[in-house]
Amino acid sequence: MGIRFEDVTVAYGRTTVLDSFDLTVEPGEVMALLGPSGSGKTTALRAVAGFVTPARGRVWIDGRDVTKLPPYQRGIGMVVQSYALFPHMRVDKNVGFGLRAQGVPRAETAERVEQALALTGMGEFARRYPRELSGGQQQRVAIARALAVRPQVLLLDEPLSALDARLRSGMLAELARLHRELPDVSMLYVTHDQIEALTLADRIAVMDRARLRDVGTPQELYRRPRTEFTASFVGNANLLPVTVGRDGGVRFAEHDLQAPTGDAAPGAEATLCVRPHAVGLGDGPNPLPGTVTGIQWRGATHRLLVETAGHRLMADVGELRDPPAPGDTVTVHFAPDDAVLLPAGTGGDDRDG
């Protein structure tokens, strides 16, 4: 067992920042905690590290109840957004810090520091001070420092947020490689960035307002979201209010649409989720006439904003040679299989894409 949260509740004064949190991270699994700021994801990570004490519930690491243990007895590695490298120590001393603190013999420490630096490609910077390194290099050292103690679980708190976009995608690939080379280490990865979560995680736990909203593999959450919140937070989504029809379709405003209704009761209010990239321009299945209200060129794609029956639809279509202008009347369509029917009112609040 990697990490297990059992009904964990954390409160500061009267504010509950984590509410009855239940989650299991399997050994060797990368679990992303994805949510907007203030959703409780960092609090969950800090409960594993031991920097917050749960008011209720238990935290398990590797089959051991660590709820009452101080941070230094938990056997974790942690990487934070600010790197928190010790500015008064050289890179090799930083990486060897945990080993020296735990009384590992000097020769072994030197060897493991070298391994950890080699693993993150920082071997040649061992004699530098942190201030002499770039942000990306500092982050690699921080990861090497966390891995040198050979933790069973690695906690990553927004580790890439301080890096620019290009470095970030490079570091994502690095983290994926590290995960392949260390198949036994469970990783808990806190982020507000859906791309990081989708790219890296084996499973994603979606959080909002102190609660766990959804857990699943990235594909499940993206293709078959269970709630409006998940649909809009993991990727973009068009959320259309519909009524379930009697004959296996749904009714949206004045239009009858084909969509998988599953076992939804006819006449029930529901939300139809369609990803913007699944919406096509022109005639096709489920045609919807509308007026173009906006158009954004994004290099490889055009994003069209189309107003139809009082609702705004986003459509991401391959770059158009002859894009429509705002005010033009167009028809958009989507395949029935690309739509997902969600129970109404599962978002908690009004979020549209």
Added chain:
Amino acid sequence: MLVHSRGGRRAVWALFALLFLPLFALPLLVLVAASFAGHWSGALPSGPTLDHYDAAVRGESLRALTASLATAAAASALALTAGTWAALSAHALGRRARRVMDLLFMLPVAVPSVVAGLALLVAFSKPPVLLNGTRWIVILAHTVLVTAFAHQSVTAALGRLDPAYEQAAASLGARPWYVLWRVRLPLLLPSLGAAAGLCFALSMGELSATMMLYPPDWLPLPVLVFGATDRGSPFTGSALAVVLMGTTLLVLLALSRIRTKASYR
């Protein structure tokens, strides 16, 4: 830059000179001039001589300088230890405990130092702890008076210290003592150096509490300066004061050099 126009900048400099020269520089310059003077009856001193310095660096004066340096060093070290310890403990406690601690340390500074000296005299004049008549009561008084400043600056520095460092250290398996010794204190070193300098300077110049307490064999330099001017030898007093200032300045410079080396960012 706050002032952009050239004329404005000149005006600011002029104002600075107008305030700084008479307030800070002139008294010190007069002191230095007096320390070299044989007579001073006109507008300017006359009969330049080094006799006062000759007397100021030997015999009783030299012993007083040593006593002052030893007292200041010991008091700063004690104050720094106690102040840091208290600041670290208060930091771990709640906000209210921190405020109470702040007030307690401020108390000796808030009362006139003569009163603080008198209080110590009364407290330690009888067994079981009989310190009256020894140098230790002088050192103790200086410690009590300067600890407030050490405590205050370490508290401020602790507030600025990013908790991410100690948390990172703890997550790597370091016990609290190890974290304190290897991470927190080294990161506080620049502030500790500044606090040490402040304590040292304050202790070197302390007079009023010392006057109440000093034993015949432990005469700090400020007492001697006061005695000289009181006896009507202002030139000797000036020379002693210049020696006191110079020595303090040298120690502060040395401390600030160590501090520069200790600041990493």
